[in-house]
Amino acid sequence: MKIGLGLPIEDPGVLLDWARRAEEGPFTTLGLLDRLVYDNPDPLTTLALLAGATSRVRLQTEVLLAPLYNTAVLAKQTATLDRLSDGRLTLGIGVGGRADDCSAAGIDFRHRGRRLDEQMAALRRVWAGEPYGDGAGPIGPAPATPGGPEVIFGGFAPAALARVARWGDGYLGAGLPPEPMAELFREVERGWRAAERTGRPRLVAQANVALGPEPLLAGARENLLAYYDFSGRADHMAGGLITTSARLRETVRRFTEIGADEVMLYCWAADPDQVDRIAAALD
Template sequence: MKIGLGLPVDDPAVLTTWARRADDGPFSSLGLLDRLVYDNPEPLVALAVLAGATRRIRLQTEVLISPFRDAAVLAKQAATLDRLSGGRFTLGVGVGAREDDFRAAGADFRRRGHLLDEQMAVLRRLWAGDPYGEGAGPIGPAPVTPGGPEVLFGGFVPAALDRVGRHGDGFLGAGMPPKAMDRLFREAERSWDRHARPGRPRLVAQANVALGPDAVVAAARANIRAYYAFSEFADRVAEGLLTTPEQIRDAVAGYVGAGADEVVLYCWASDPGQVERLADVVF
């Protein structure tokens, strides 16, 4: 079973420490969330730094709010990161839920789903080496991964899940208990079948965790509340944090039972000692 780690964003200076410890341990991937109007590191820049600090672990965005980004620039950034990491990059994408991010980027929040669909067509074409369009040729570098980096779609609504079969390589479900995640996984598989894709989608579950002294747990809950302060469910997400070995092991077992290929334990407090604590719990 693959177990990844989601990186905290409250102190960018500790990210290389987290990455090196995880790379030396048994974890399969490192994830980093995205916001624009927030005090977090820009994920593609940060993951490029972490690619140079690690040897084997995968690096992924969880998830990149891609509709407010330019498609051609994103294609170049993602292909570059795929090359620099030796094919270890996964592009997790979603439409986002915060209007202020789009306002700051000068993008249309109401059209974000349509923008993402248009963007995916451009990304796939450019990663295949085709010209951008009339008056503009191909945009390199060519990714190491044939056809471009692995693309996982995050989200909960039918349109997001349908993109798994239309455009993606898999689905990334975040913050839902195993029973609810099971329903999302099955819908992602139905999307795959509807679009007559060969094989099966990769299914990834993400759970929010904090493991350590009371101060670590308190810091994690405070960070979750700050991140979700725009919504009415910030307290519910914070209280749903998994904070004991038993809770974490049970959640991992539940996601595996639902068919997860990987479980990402997303850490919301910056204490890097959690890397070893979590390794002891789940491996």
């Protein structure tokens, strides 16, 4: 089973330490969330820095809110990061659910899904070396990964699940226990077969984790409450935080049983010692 780490957002200054420790441990991927109207580091900028501090682990946005970005610039940024990281970029993409992010970016919240579909067509053209369109030629550099970086879609709506087969390589499910996650995984697989895609979609599950002393756990819960305050599910998300080694191992086991190819353990406290605690818990 592949195990990745979702990086904390409260102190960007510690993320190089996190990345170096993860590189030396059993972890396969480093992930970073995306928001605009929030106190988090920009994911593409941050992952570019971490790419230079690592050579093995993959770098993943989970998920990049692509509708907030200029499409041509995003195509160039992602191809550059994939090239500089020797093909280690996994582009997790979604539409987001916060109206304030869309307002700040100057896009219509109601049309963000339609915009993402248009963006994916353009991104695929650019990554394949074709002209961007509308009188604009190709946009370089070419990504290291032929056809562009690996793309996985996050979300729960039918449109989000359908995008996996149409545009993507896999699916990222976050914030749900294994049983309801299994239903989403099976729906993604059905869509993949219906689209007559070869092989199978890569399935990634995400769980929220904090291991350490009680003050650290309390801080992690506060971070979750603040981040999900808009959703009406903040108490539920904070209550579901995994805080023991036994529960962590059990969660990974259950996600494995439903077909997850990788489990991302999203960390909500900045202490880099969590990397070592999580590695020890999984040993």
